[in-house]
Amino acid sequence: MKIKFLGLVLLFVITSCASKKEILYLQDATENNSSEITYQTATIQPNDILKITVESLVPEAAIPYNRGGNSDVQVNSLELIKLQGYLVTNEGTINFPILGQITVSNLTALEIEEKIKKLLIDGGHLNNPTLEVRLVNAKITVLGEVNAPGTYNFTEQNITLLQALGYAGDLTINGKRDDIIMTRDVDGVRKITHIDLTSTAFMDSEYYFIKPNDVIIVNPNNPRVKNAGFVNNVGTILTIASLVLSSIILLTR
Template identity: 25%
Template sequence: MKALQIPFFASLLLLLAASCVSNKRIIYLQETDEEIPLYTESELVPNFTEDYFLQYNDVVDINVKTTSEELNEIFGIAAGDQRLQMNMAQGAQNGGDIFFINGYTLDENGMVEIPLLGEIELLGLTTKQAQTKIEEKLKAYVNEEDFFVRVRLGGVRFSALGEFNRNGNFTILQNRISIFQAIAHAGDMTTTAKRNEVVLIRQYPEGTKSFRVNLNDQRIVESEFYFIRPNDMLYAEPMKIRELGTGVNFMQTFQLAVTTLSAVLLVLNAVR
C-alpha cells in the first residue's frame, strides 16, 4: 500500500510545483544575465486595410460649415459646437456616448435627416462617399467654394458577452480599434475563456455573419478580424475546465489536490 502512495505523493508535488509562478517572472526591472537579449523583434506585418461601409444603426458625425451665417444657424453649427463641447466634458467624466445625441443615426432604411437638405440615404457608402453625396446636395444652396463638409464615424460601438471580466455594450471614440483593444476595454477575458475560438458576429448590408477567431494565432494581425467594426459582437465561450470544476490557479489546484488526497486515503482505509 505504501508503494502505491509514494508515486501518488510525487505526482501531487509535481502538480503543485507546476501550478506555482515564480516571482522572477512577474517582478519588473530586475538584474538579469547580460547574455539574455533585452528584446526580440518580429518582422513588420502590414495592416489589413478595408473600406468600411455604413450600416443600419451606425452613428455618424456630420459637420457642415458655410460662409453664410444664416445657413450656419439653420445647421445649428454654433449651438452644436457648444453642445458638443459640453457633452465631451460630460462624456469624459462619466463615459457617456457624446455622438449619440449630436450625431446622425442611420434608420432602418439607411437614411439620415439633415436640416435643409432633408433625408439622404447613406447605407452602404464609405464616409468619403457620404461626404461627396452631402456636398452634392449642398451645392443647391451654396457655392462649392463657400462650404465645408466632414463625415466621420461617431466612435466604434461593440458588445462583449460571455467570459469577459466586464460584459456589456461599449463605445470607443476612435475611428479604428483592434480586437485586442476591444478586449482590454471589456476588462480582458477570464482565465477559463476559449481564446482560440472567440465568436465574432458582424453586420453586413445584406445580413449577419458569425466567425470563430483564434486569438492565439499571431496571423490574426494579417486578417480582416484584427480591427473590429461598428456594431460587432464578441462572445467568449468557457473552457471545459470550468464545466468540470477543476482549479485554474494555485490555491484552487491545492484545494482540489487536498480534497482528492483525502478521498483517496479514506477509500484506502476503508479497503484495509
C-alpha cells in the first residue's frame, strides 16, 4: 500500500512540473538567428489623443493653429499635453482650429501631417508650414500569468511584443509561452491571434511589433491549471505526502 501511495505522489509531482520545452523562449534561435526587420507604422484610431504642432516662417502666423496659444511654450507634463491634445472621436475626426472637422482615422501620423499641411496651403492660411503629429496616449494592456499585469503607456513609435511583456515584468513560470493571445482592433474589426514565443516564427509576422491598444493575454500552462484549487508547490506536496505516509505507518503497526 505504501509503495502504491508513493508511486501516486511521484506521478502527481512529475505531471505537475513544466518541461524545459514549455518554458524556454525562441528555442529555434540557433537555426533562425538572422532576419530582416520590417517596421510598422500604426494608424490612428478612435479615442487616440494627438499632439499637433504647426510652425511657420512667421511664428506669429502659426499661433491660431496651435492649441494652447504660442507653440514656443514648452510643456513638460505628459498629462497636460494630453489635455491640450486632439481627441479622435468615434467617427474618426478631430476639431482643428480654423479648419474645423478633419477625418484622421486609419491614417498614419505622417499622412495626417501631409493632409493638414495641404489644407493650410490650399486654403491660403499659411505658406509652407511645418507640422508635427504625435500620438501621446499609446498604451497596451497585459493580463494573465505575468509578474505585473496592467496597462502601460509608451512613447516609442515601435515596441516589440517581447518589450511589452518586459513592461509587465515577464511571464511567470506558470505562463503558457506557446499560446499567447493578442487582440487587436484594425479598421473597426477586432482580430484575435495566437502567438508561440517558443519559436522565432512570430518575429517575421505582423504581430512582432505592438500597436496601440493591443491586449496581450497570457494563460496558465497545463501544470498550473492542474494545480489550480489544490496545491501548487512541490514542497507542499512532499510535506503532505510525508504526513500521510507517517500516519499510514503508525496505523498499520
